[in-house]
Amino acid sequence: MNAVMPLRPQLKTRRVNLDTGRENLVVISRRSTALRPEVFRGFSRVELRRDDRVLLATLLLTDDDSLVGPGELGIAEPAFRRFAAPAGSYVAVTPAAPPASLDAVRAKIKGKTLASPEIASIIDDLAHFRYSDMETAAFLVGSASFMTTGELLALTDAMAKAGTQLSWQTKTVVDKHCVGGIPGNRTSMIVVPIVAAHGLTIPKTSSRAITSPAGTADTMEVLTRVDLGVDGMREVVSACNGCLVWGGHVNLSPADDIMIAVERPLALDTREQMVASIMSKKVAAGSTHLLIDLPIGPSAKLASAAEAMRLRKLFELVGDHFGIAVEVVTTDGSQPIGNGIGPVLEAQDVMAVLANEAYAPDDLREKSLRLAGHLLEYDPALRGGVGYLRALELLESGAALRQMQKIIEAQGPTHCRNEVGDVAADVRSTVDGFVSTIDCLHLNRIARTAGAPLDKGAGIKVYKKLGDRVEAGEPLYRIHAFEQSNFDLAVSMAGKNPGYAISSPGNQHVP
Known part of the structure; x- marks a missing residue:
């Protein structure tokens, strides 16, 4: 029967x-x-x-x-x-019934070292939305207390395999990544067209902002479409040698976006989880050579050279394991890069640099050239030590701008507003002196409160950098918004703490 x-x-x-x-x-x-x-x-x-x-x-x-x-x-x-x-x-x-992998999460909380299959099971359930935010947080907190080298490698591998895995018809696929935290640091949007104009393959996938006022994908979306699928991404790279697209739409390391969204409100930012997050996407993207930018500064994610060195070792360890040539550079993270904070304002900075405009921010231009120079050195046909000069040539000749315009056209038109918020007010210095410190994290919060990145044209226009002379009543920066409620909150936040420290004329800071 x-x-x-x-x-x-x-x-x-x-x-x-x-x-x-x-x-x-x-x-x-x-x-x-x-x-x-x-x-x-x-x-x-x-x-x-x-x-x-x-x-x-x-x-x-x-x-x-x-x-x-x-x-x-x-x-x-x-x-x-x-x-x-x-x-x-x-x-x-x-x-x-609850996912079986939660048993491994409980074991991790109790101090057990997890085996690769256990970690793979957890990531599979995360990527398929079988975990609540509370259960995801439990795994992250349990892992934050300690993570072995084996667990780090297993986590990176599982995250990379959970989504799309790309491969390219070329031996050298270059990429760059910044660990973030610095306002206006949109170097990728300048580096990619320089490197692509030279002829190297650089399929750049970028993230959207979670708690910052702009991610690279948010800023690029001011200029062109970024939500391409895998096939569309391949077509753009084939035509232009590079692209600047949103990694979330390509489904690279999907568990990573879920974990990041839970980590940020809890202020969880362990080095191992950061490295697994970044490297899983690079493994999945098919990168062969990777440049990591580690900004160091008082309000950056890394406060000292010692912290940066420890993080560099982890990146190199994971890169060696997965066959990716990793180069790590440390950069100045003591103040914003460029003049804009927020998608439209940052896009304006980027295009000014590419167009060689006289008003283009020098710090964004110089940093982008140096990073692009490092990547160009991966070209076997280029003589050693001339990467920077080649990047400068491609920028000053207009080749980088033409390549960016080609990428923009290939990725397609955007539907985002590209005007700057018209509800605006200046935040002014109350004393005479010199700018001695700038709190990057606080400026990010103000710009986000103003409405960025949801409102692309909201954010901050920076007027003063470290070491600049200011007089009482002179503007330090301007807040832009579209909604009055956002604007009022941002102005109130800046009024309580503008994020700038001004020293007396006898104590000038030299950046």
Whole structure:
């Protein structure tokens, strides 16, 4: 006799206009005709199943029939996109056991060293949105206390394999990455067209901002489309030798974006997790040569050369393991780079440098040239020591600008606004003297409060840098916004702490 499988209760799907971030969330009526809510007590999740589609989600109850009726299952926006079942279809809903990999998370919290298969299982569940933010945080906190070399390598490998893995028809694929934290540091948007104009392959995938006022992808999106798929990215690289696209849309190391989003509010920023985050994306992107920029400064992620050296060792260790030639350079992280903080303002700086405008920020130009010079040295046909001069030639001749325009055209038109916010006010010095310190982290917060990066034209226009002479009443920077509420909050924050320290004329700081 054949066993008869019990029928799973089914509900009609309804798309609910709720943005729940990374969380998969569904809603049923307390008077559900197919499910008894009390059955789900003790279960934090339910399993949705339709044909071969399966999704784990957190279940909420409602008494509002206008939101979800008794015979319906409301699916919030992120879960609806991931489940990919049309509205009005019927899905089976059952209680779901927690992911088995949570046993490994608990073991890590207790101090156990995890084996590669355990880490791979955790990352697979993370990448498929089977973890809540609380469970993700548990893994991150448990790993923050200690992580062995073996765990670091296993974590990097698992993260790289969890998403798209790219390969290219060339032996040398160069890339660069900055660990971040410095406002306006949009060197990638200058380095990529210089290197691509020379002829090296540089398929640059970049991130969007999470807690900063702009990521490279946010700034590039002012000029062109960045949400290309893998095929579109390949076409641009084939035509232009390089690209500047959003890595999240290409699905490189998808677990990384999830972990970063949980790390930042908790102020978790361990060196091992940072290295795994960066290197997993470079492994997945098919990079063969990688330049790492480590800014050092009082309000940067790295406060000292000793910290930078420890981080350099980790990058080199992981690079050696995965066959990537890693070069690490330390740079000045004591103040913003360029004059703009926020996508539109930063894009203006970038294009001014590429166009060789007289008003282009010298610090952004010089740093970009030096980084591009390092990458050009990877070309076997280029004589050693001439990378910087070649980068300068490509910039001053207009070749880099033409290459950037070619990349912009190939990636396609953007739909973002590109004007600067028209609600503006200057933050002024209250004393005479010289700029002695600039708090990069605080300026980032002010720019974000003003509306960046959601409002592309919001942010800060910097007028004074370290060592500059200022007089009482002279502007240090200007806050730009579109919304009055954002503007008022940003101005209030700057009024309490402008992020600048001014020394007396006899104590001038020399940067």
